[in-house]
Amino acid sequence: MAKMSLTREDIKPNTLxxxxxxxxxxxxxxxREQGSCKVPTSFLQLTTNTNKQPDIRGNLTxxxxxxxxxxxxxxxxxxxxxxxxxxxxxxxxxxxLFNSPSTVMGHIIRSWxxxxxxxxxxxxxxxxxxxxxxxxxxxxxxxGIVQLHQGDELELVIPYSQQxxxxxxxxxxxxxxxxLN
Numbered sequence: 001m002a003k004m005s006l007t008r009e010d011i012k013p014n015t016l017x018x019x020x021x022x023x024x025x026x027x028x029x030x031x032r033e034q035g036s037c038k039v040p041t042s043f044l045q046l047t048t049n050t051n052k053q054p055d056i057r058g059n060l061t062x063x064x065x066x067x068x069x070x071x072x073x074x075x076x077x078x079x080x081x082x083x084x085x086x087x088x089x090x091x092x093x094x095x096x097l098f099n100s101p102s103t104v105m106g107h108i109i110r111s112w113x114x115x116x117x118x119x120x121x122x123x124x125x126x127x128x129x130x131x132x133x134x135x136x137x138x139x140x141x142x143x144g145i146v147q148l149h150q151g152d153e154l155e156l157v158i159p160y161s162q163q164x165x166x167x168x169x170x171x172x173x174x175x176x177x178x179x180l181n
Contacts, residue, residue: 042072045176093143097172101136
């Protein structure tokens with residue numbers, strides 16, 4: 001049996017050149033357009049302020065927050081609310097670790113919009129979690145993409161839960177926003 005392999009000399013020069021040029025084209029690195037892989041312009045993550053107790057306002061519990069991570073100028077903290085400085089789309093997220101036996105616990109993330117003549121509150125995200133009776137500890141996490149406008153304020157509140165026990169640990173209870181555009 002004859003060996004059926006070709007050497008470089010056996011291949012027609014024209015065919016070899018075509019193959020080499022195809023390999024060069026395939027192996028070329030494509031330069032990405034600038035900005036095609038950009039990081040978020042701004043983000044803000046809040047954790048519980050362990051020096052303060054949660055604030056009870058009527059039928060709402062408001063967790064005291066402190067800044068744990070921040071970048072950029074599009075988002076800031078003002079009086080326990082996240083304030084949006086630039087219009088755009090944002091990833092909003094929040095988690096609370098509840099330590100109370102009850103049927104259902106949860107929190108709401110809402111947006112406040114202000115104008116000279118009116119103020120509106122809009123519920124953006126809601127998290128509900130059934131609490132086990134035998135070991136009353138369960139997290140409730142929610143997150144979503146929302147369109148926000150300059151001047152909007154975000155807050156995380158716990159409704160109808162004046163006897164709620166909340167974990168004030170930074171890794172268990174947090175609230176934040178990431179600018180997407």
